[in-house]
Amino acid sequence: MGDDISRDYETLLAASVGLSREVRIRSRVIREDRQAFPAVTVESRRLTAREYQALLAGAVIVVLPLHPSVHAGGISTLLEAMSSGKPVIVSASPGLADYVEDGVTCRVVPPGDPAALRSAIDALVADPAERRRLGANARRFAVESCSRAANAAQLAEAFMRLDRMPAD
Numbered sequence: 001m002g003d004d005i006s007r008d009y010e011t012l013l014a015a016s017v018g019l020s021r022e023v024r025i026r027s028r029v030i031r032e033d034r035q036a037f038p039a040v041t042v043e044s045r046r047l048t049a050r051e052y053q054a055l056l057a058g059a060v061i062v063v064l065p066l067h068p069s070v071h072a073g074g075i076s077t078l079l080e081a082m083s084s085g086k087p088v089i090v091s092a093s094p095g096l097a098d099y100v101e102d103g104v105t106c107r108v109v110p111p112g113d114p115a116a117l118r119s120a121i122d123a124l125v126a127d128p129a130e131r132r133r134l135g136a137n138a139r140r141f142a143v144e145s146c147s148r149a150a151n152a153a154q155l156a157e158a159f160m161r162l163d164r165m166p167a168d
Helices: 009-016 049-060 075-083 112-123 129-148 148-164
Strands: 025-026 040-043 063-064 090-091 107-109
Touching: 009 025, 009 112, 025 049, 063 075, 075 090, 075 129, 090 112, 107 112, 112 129, 129 148
Parallel strands: 025 040, 063 090, 090 107
Antiparallel strands: none
16 A cells, blocks of 8 residues: 555566456555456556555454665555554565564565565465464554553653753
């Protein structure tokens, strides 16, 4: 999902060749080509919040192929998938390093590597227990580290530290 320049749809499309499962992409950046990529459906229209949530809820795996960047490209999709308890495969990108832990909260693959991406997809499709484990860990991370409550607690702690600092 996503339209920003951080997405690497070329790698995702290459990884999808021969895949027996449906790949659904929500983006206005690419066009559907069923002849070249028969497993890929591209939804280019803007989705309502309810449609977006339904798309995410129906996903077996959320794949976030990214170009490496110091910008946190894909962060909304990543956190929405994690908070929904979905297993995520994401390209290694410096901008997301604080949000992902390979093998714990998600699977991290090298950017621009369709073979590694496909291997990660195949492995998670074949392992429902691993999908559940990663999804549960991802949700826990999102709630404990990225929720409004977690952010409020972090902000309160920062203010408390400032209050304890000696005056100049």
